[in-house]
Amino acid sequence: MFGKGAKRKLDEEDDEGLEGQALASPVAPGAAGGPGPRWPEGPSKVSYTLQRQTIFNISLMKLMYSHRSPPAEPRLERRVLINNMLRRIQEELKQEGALRPPLLLLPPSPPPDDPMDETFREAPPAAGSGPGPATPGPPPTMPASPVTPASAAQLPQQLLALPPSPAPPPTPHTATPTCPPASPTGPAPMEACLTPASLLEDNDTAFCTLAPPTLPLSPPPTPPNCQPASPLPLPPRGPSPHGAGFFPPAPASLAPGPPAAIAKTAAAANTTTTSPTAPALPLPSPPFPLRDSRTTAPRAEVAVVSPSSIGVAADAAPASHPYPPAPPSPSGFLSDLALDDILFADIDTSMYDFDSCTTAGAVTAKLSPAVSANQPFKIDLTELDHIMEVLVGS
Amino acid sequence: MAGGGSEDMQWCFSQVKGAIDDDVAEADIISTVEFNHSGELLATGDRGGRVVIFQQEVENKSVPEYRSEYNVYSTFQSHEPEFDYLKSLEIEEKINKIRWLPQKNASQFLLSTNDKTIKLWKISERDKRPEGYNLKEEDGRYINPGNVTSLRVPVFRPMDLMVEASPRRVFSNAHTYHINSISVNSDHETYLSADDLRVNLWNLEINDRSFNIVDIKPANMEDLTEIITAAEFHPHHCHTLVYSSSKGSIRLCDMRASALCDQHTKLFEEPEDPSNRSFFSEIISSISDVKFSHSGRYLMTRDYLTVKIWDLNMETRPIETYQVHEYLRNKMCSLYENDCLFDKFECCWNGDDSVVMTGSYNNFFRMFDRAQRRDATLEASREHNLPLQLLKPRRVCTGGGGGGGCSKRKKDEISVDSLDFNKKILHTAWHPNDNIIAVATINNLYIFQDKVSDPDSADDLSASDMMCTI
Secondary structure, eight states, X not given: OOOTTOOOOOOHHHIIIIIIHHHHSOOOTTOTTOSSOOOOOTHHHHHHHHHHHHHHHHHHHHHHOOOOSSOBOOOHHHHHHHHHHHHHHHHHHHHHHHHSSOOOOOOSSOOXXXXXXXXXXXXXXXXXXXXSXXXXXXXXXXXXXXXXXXXXXXXXXXXHHOOSSOOOOOOHHHHXXXXXXXXXXXXXXXXXXXXXXXXXXXOTTTGGGOOGGGOSOOSSOOGGGOOOSOOOOOOOOTTOTTOSTTOOXXXXXXXXXXXXXXXXXXXXXXXXXXXXXXXXXXXXXXXXXXXXXXXXXXXXXXXXXXXXXXXXXXXXXXXXXXXXXXXXXXXXXXXXXXXXXXXXXXXXXXXXXXXXXXXXXXXXXXXXXXXXXXXXXXXXXXXHHHHHHHHHHO | OOOSTTOOOOEEEEEEESOOSSOOOGGGOEEEEEEOSSSSEEEEEETTSEEEEEEEOOOOTTSTTSOOXXXXXXXXEOOOOEEETTTTEEEOOOOOEEEEOOOOSSSEEEEEEOSSOEEEEEEEEEEEEEEOOOSBOXXXXXXXXXXXXXXXXXXXXXXXXXXXXXXXXXXXXXXXXXXXXEEEOTTSSEEEEEOSSEEEEEETTEEEEEEEEEEOOOSSGGGOOOOEEEEEEOSSOTTEEEEEETTSOEEEEETTTOSSTTSOSEEEOOOOOGGGOOTTHHHHHSOOEEEEOTTSSXXXXXXXXXXXXXXXXXXXXXXXXXXXXXGGGGGHHHHHHTTGGGOOOOEEEOTXXXXXXXXXXXXXXXXXXXXXXEEEEEEOOGGGOSTTOBOOOOEEEOOSSGGGGOOTTOTTEEEGGGOOTTSBOOEEEEOSSSSEEEEEOSSOEEEEEEOOOOTTOSOOOOHHHHOXXX
């Protein structure tokens, strides 16, 4: 937090950019007791989404990072409130995702003439009509066909096909539902996959990792792209020519460490060509290395946001990105976990949850006692290795 | 002595306890403040697990405007840090709450609790000791009984006052989650302890057994969305208790209805104001403190931005709502990020339930006079520490643009952006019978008293100085 007694000046930009907009943009549809979807129009919608994303990232970081030493039990109230926040945002994104293709995290304050704006201006009306019916909003270039691993090569094509408006960032939620059984039985309904709540609890950082591969998928996406609560923090590249999502600045170090997928975009966000300023939220900057540094390392750098680089990024993705197989039964492994008391009363084990998502047999990881922060990564990398072998083998 | 109708209460500095330097040791951070039932004793607990009790000296009647001071009466280590080996987690020794028992004999009793264990402490005085034994030699060795030829009855002679604190009961292993509240029942035999998901009922005499009376733990922890934040017994009805939740609701339970009070008797909840909805609506609605009025008729709750007074007979909405620091509503994203949004402020009633008080940031604390519909913002700072120095009302100005919109360097005004969020007043207490308040900053305890107004005095501040609305 602050230094001793130091008065913290609120960032003007932060203040006006987010706080003010937040007030101008009431909470999205589906809110309990709300009169129905109320989407702010125009630029405020972008700010709203921006702020939502910011809060989302902040929430994830809060859940992951424990300030105590030696570690004490996390405060349950805090965790519950943050979880509820994440759930709410996830619900919103889910509803948004139901209306149009999953969106990537927005870049910070795109300029007014940014085609991205067009995308979002169209979204509200669709949202206003309630979830369900396809929205006329999203640009036709939004790939309607699921992207399969095999068709990963199509990705760049599709991405490039998005002229001015890049595919909206895939919602963490929708990306997850794309995590159907390995056997392609067709797009699995969202509901069949990990429940949002489960995801939230178990895979705190999975969301923002929304792997690019799963990117421009119209719901429901297909198997291979399943980014379940994958610990793979693939940078939200491609779709948004204006910047991989909106992630808080963080060192783009690739050393194993806490799965701060969000850290990923840091590099991207900072290198965005369109809007130089991310809402300067002074997020803590402990080195948040990428989880799967091995696989995503190259991509981190290319996550620059420019239309020309999209293709590059996309290309890079399929090549080196091992699509993790969906767990045999999307929610099956969750039932193996003794969530009770472990989930809330144990130390912050959210990083372990990734493991349980990537491999069905990673249940033990979740039950392991508290260990240093570095350990989960080591577990992760070995799991990824295993996954890659499986994929390559098949 | 709130005085007549239009008389404004003016507060002046009385004492400050604690280290002066700004380098605050974590262990010294005050975590709870509580007057006993007579107001003679004032107890504080800190993060280091220590309890310090101050005692009010006998009033000096020759100087009527100068009430007695509080001096250290007893200091003891209540809780020690523990380590839960099963979970590899530390159990903090921070004292979460102190509650005094009504005095029954010469000794004082209080309950103190950390996250997991409650302890009943007996604080007793010793000011006499028996002297005159003829059973020992000069050097302390016992005389051979065969050499004792006369009977000498020892007599009690005065000695220097010694205050001893001894743990009489330890109530442990009853809470899986963090204890946030304890409350002594009006029957003086039982008390409750509440953690995030459960409320337990104890008998003060029995420490190896407690009854669970409220349990909101869901079968599947994944479904957990609401937790208990505070609980208290009714001051007069020993069968009635309330507990507040992280979603802004208060449930009143009657233990006569059933053994397990999962079904509430009353639910106090105010519908959300749709115009104020934001991402943080839930977090700021989480109730951080709940207090019955002394009369037992009203209930006060504190959430992040407001203090609400509820009538027990009306569940639909509070009868009064006071804005503590509404100017923070625009800063919630930043406050969320730096965790200030999770700060748990307490609140308290004055003796006759006419004024309520709570803390804020920048070492400000707020008072709301219910009867006169006035409120005041005062500051606990080292800058105004002359004896009996009047506290000047403070004011926070909002407004867009740089500078926070404050009028040019107007004295006693501060802009929202200049507030120090490190300096927070979470714990306050009001003397049960007098206008003496204890306000805890991070590591200092301030004691203020209202000014005994001298009818002939000409230096009373005008009423406008006390009017300070935000």
